[in-house]
Amino acid sequence: MRNSMLIAIRELKERIGSRSFLLFSTLGPLIVLGFVYLMFAFGGQSKQHWNVLVADPTGIMENKMMVNDDKSISYAFANDYIEMEEFADAKKYQLYDALLEVNEKVLSNKVGFVFFRESPSIRMQTRVQYQFERRLEELMVKEFTSLSLKDFRKIKQPLSVNFRDVYDPYNESSDLSGWVGMFYGGVIFTFIFLFGITIMRSVSREKSNRIVEVLLASVSPNQLMIGKIVGVGLSALLQFVVWVVVIGVGLYFMRETLFPDMLNAANMNIHDLTLQVDSQSYQDTAFASREYNQFVELVYNRVQFVNMTVFFMLFFISGYLFYGALFAAVGATMGSESDGQQFVIPLIVLLCLALYGGYYSLNYPESPMVDVLHYLPFTSPVVVMVKLAQGYYGPGHVYEIYLSLLALISSACLMLGLASRLYKNGILQFGHRVRLKHIFKWLKKS
Amino acid sequence: MNFMLEVKNISKSFFRKEALSEISLRVNKGEIFGLLGPNGAGKTTLIRVINRIVEQDSGSIRFDGDLMTENHLSQIGYLPEERGLYKNMTVEGHAVFLGKLRGLSRKDAHIKVDYWFDRFGINDWRKKRIEELSKGMAQKVQFICAVLHEPKFLILDEPFSGFDPINVDLIKQELIEMRAAGKTVMLSTHNMKSVEEICDRAVLIHNSKKIAEGTISELQNARKTGLYAVRFRGSMIAFVNALWTGFEVHDKDILGDDRFIVRVKMRGDSSFEDLLKVLIGQVKIEAAWEVLPTMDNIFIDLVQPKESE
Numbered sequence: 001m002r003n004s005m006l007i008a009i010r011e012l013k014e015r016i017g018s019r020s021f022l023l024f025s026t027l028g029p030l031i032v033l034g035f036v037y038l039m040f041a042f043g044g045q046s047k048q049h050w051n052v053l054v055a056d057p058t059g060i061m062e063n064k065m066m067v068n069d070d071k072s073i074s075y076a077f078a079n080d081y082i083e084m085e086e087f088a089d090a091k092k093y094q095l096y097d098a099l100l101e102v103n104e105k106v107l108s109n110k111v112g113f114v115f116f117r118e119s120p121s122i123r124m125q126t127r128v129q130y131q132f133e134r135r136l137e138e139l140m141v142k143e144f145t146s147l148s149l150k151d152f153r154k155i156k157q158p159l160s161v162n163f164r165d166v167y168d169p170y171n172e173s174s175d176l177s178g179w180v181g182m183f184y185g186g187v188i189f190t191f192i193f194l195f196g197i198t199i200m201r202s203v204s205r206e207k208s209n210r211i212v213e214v215l216l217a218s219v220s221p222n223q224l225m226i227g228k229i230v231g232v233g234l235s236a237l238l239q240f241v242v243w244v245v246v247i248g249v250g251l252y253f254m255r256e257t258l259f260p261d262m263l264n265a266a267n268m269n270i271h272d273l274t275l276q277v278d279s280q281s282y283q284d285t286a287f288a289s290r291e292y293n294q295f296v297e298l299v300y301n302r303v304q305f306v307n308m309t310v311f312f313m314l315f316f317i318s319g320y321l322f323y324g325a326l327f328a329a330v331g332a333t334m335g336s337e338s339d340g341q342q343f344v345i346p347l348i349v350l351l352c353l354a355l356y357g358g359y360y361s362l363n364y365p366e367s368p369m370v371d372v373l374h375y376l377p378f379t380s381p382v383v384v385m386v387k388l389a390q391g392y393y394g395p396g397h398v399y400e401i402y403l404s405l406l407a408l409i410s411s412a413c414l415m416l417g418l419a420s421r422l423y424k425n426g427i428l429q430f431g432h433r434v435r436l437k438h439i440f441k442w443l444k445k446s
Numbered sequence: 447m448n449f450m451l452e453v454k455n456i457s458k459s460f461f462r463k464e465a466l467s468e469i470s471l472r473v474n475k476g477e478i479f480g481l482l483g484p485n486g487a488g489k490t491t492l493i494r495v496i497n498r499i500v501e502q503d504s505g506s507i508r509f510d511g512d513l514m515t516e517n518h519l520s521q522i523g524y525l526p527e528e529r530g531l532y533k534n535m536t537v538e539g540h541a542v543f544l545g546k547l548r549g550l551s552r553k554d555a556h557i558k559v560d561y562w563f564d565r566f567g568i569n570d571w572r573k574k575r576i577e578e579l580s581k582g583m584a585q586k587v588q589f590i591c592a593v594l595h596e597p598k599f600l601i602l603d604e605p606f607s608g609f610d611p612i613n614v615d616l617i618k619q620e621l622i623e624m625r626a627a628g629k630t631v632m633l634s635t636h637n638m639k640s641v642e643e644i645c646d647r648a649v650l651i652h653n654s655k656k657i658a659e660g661t662i663s664e665l666q667n668a669r670k671t672g673l674y675a676v677r678f679r680g681s682m683i684a685f686v687n688a689l690w691t692g693f694e695v696h697d698k699d700i701l702g703d704d705r706f707i708v709r710v711k712m713r714g715d716s717s718f719e720d721l722l723k724v725l726i727g728q729v730k731i732e733a734a735w736e737v738l739p740t741m742d743n744i745f746i747d748l749v750q751p752k753e754s755e
Binding site: 003006007010014017206209210211212213214215216217218219220428438441 | 461494497498499500516519520522524526528529530531532533534535543544546547548588591
């Protein structure tokens, strides 16, 4: 253990002292921040004005909405049933951004649906919900009570308005949250690959300059391999922490300076907001905020960073151990440093497959193939991140993420066991041609 | 128990190629022991087995009386033949790192580094990166790394390669001092002159088998040819006439200025003393000695016939 730690610390010091580490630690997060800023600034500003078609077959709304005009929303009324598909595709409805469906029982069930073409900002959702609810309140007071509108509002129950994408009403296809998961998975694999290659090159360099024989006279091959994987892994973690801090500070700075309204806690919850909006002045204040594009909302409101980061760390560490052992074994079996080139190609293919697995699960989260990829150690870190970001692990599915983690940890242990055999038997072989029969023989030898 | 190391029936094969076959040897405490053999004989494999870098297929090793375990490794210093250093580490950092791996505390490692750097006069190199060192300088650092933790038993595989004669002498003197301090040294080398000079005993391995073992004089005596050499000043004719029938001139070297070295073979019961008696008064004897085979001769004698078989 002591020797493994000494090896790990030496590796860590060497990595930290290298120029590439410093460059990747500083430029990497700054590039990501720059990219995020560009998305915030130019990435499809949400519409400032919405045309909403109100489908009111029973004429409950009496072709009216709020008394006071809202310049950001225009309502049109159709006293007919309009199917979602029809609204999505029919030419005559294309000028409307959303369809507000008013069912005939809305006064009793208090449920409404808004089908949108392009994901609305939270403020836009709030406006529609607020205006719809206020109009219903007027109607309810008129229809069922002798109360004044003010008294009624004291005893009212909230209205449930569901916003749904007309092209993807059940939110099955890829969405921005899923892409955040893909980003996390991508970061996992980028780090694993970069640092895996570092392990492989470090092992083969020690072989070629023969320092390994000096080391092996003091430490066992297993201690050496573990020390190397841990040391390089610690440098990867350190770099990740630097990334998190720089990106976190950068996002905070952007929120403070470039997107200050996001600081308003009231803006975070649509239902709370609707309940609190009682006065016109509050409404004006809240709605006067600038409309931000969906990326801003995604980053500051929708992504559960804490949850994602916890599982990111767990899957990153387990995935790193799995791949790190594989890379160390490959480095130990190589006959010369130049052999590494030919090994890199299949490893890149493996990496691409893993990323494709993530992309596939982004598009087809419910497919049986994704169920398999979800548990495969080669792909699970990225697939799980995507599904986690998509909010897949709700009640009844939570166990799946732990099962996947368990499968990955077990595979990492197995891989470490196999890699230690290859490492032990291959580390002192120099200048040979790598043959499968040698690898199998080394695997058989304890 | 006077053995520092006892190797018993060690065998090792790699992919059906036998590297060591039933090798047994004993290294006494406080001696410099030569491990000799041609390239590919199995010396490095044996050293790796002793260092537990590779595992033997069969046989056992006892270290200082106990069955050897991983715990004994901290009492061994090892300088491999194909040695390397981390090129981007500093000289001091490298030495401290390897010292700590051999069980020294950080503080002790620094104390030892100070001592050895002073002793070898390389204090100026401390902060230099290994990649800035010449081959000879790197060799010195490697030697220091091997002895830094003051091991009881030191294994050196070709320690003189890459050194100039001054540094070869420096290392030899270090080894002799270590022996005087009670340390045991196993020396694998092709430099037979060094073996004759500093080794107490030696073993010769060839084709994965042990073919000879003993003290240096035992090995030489076993292969002596009965020749005696005389260095004298005078007439060669007078020398030959004096020999009469009890001796036979084997060969001669002319040194010039009427000086010769003549090797003589005894006939019948003639002895070295008889030879000196007949020569005194005939020529001016400067020196006379029994001709023993050099370790080079012994090595070639033992290895070459087997290669031609």
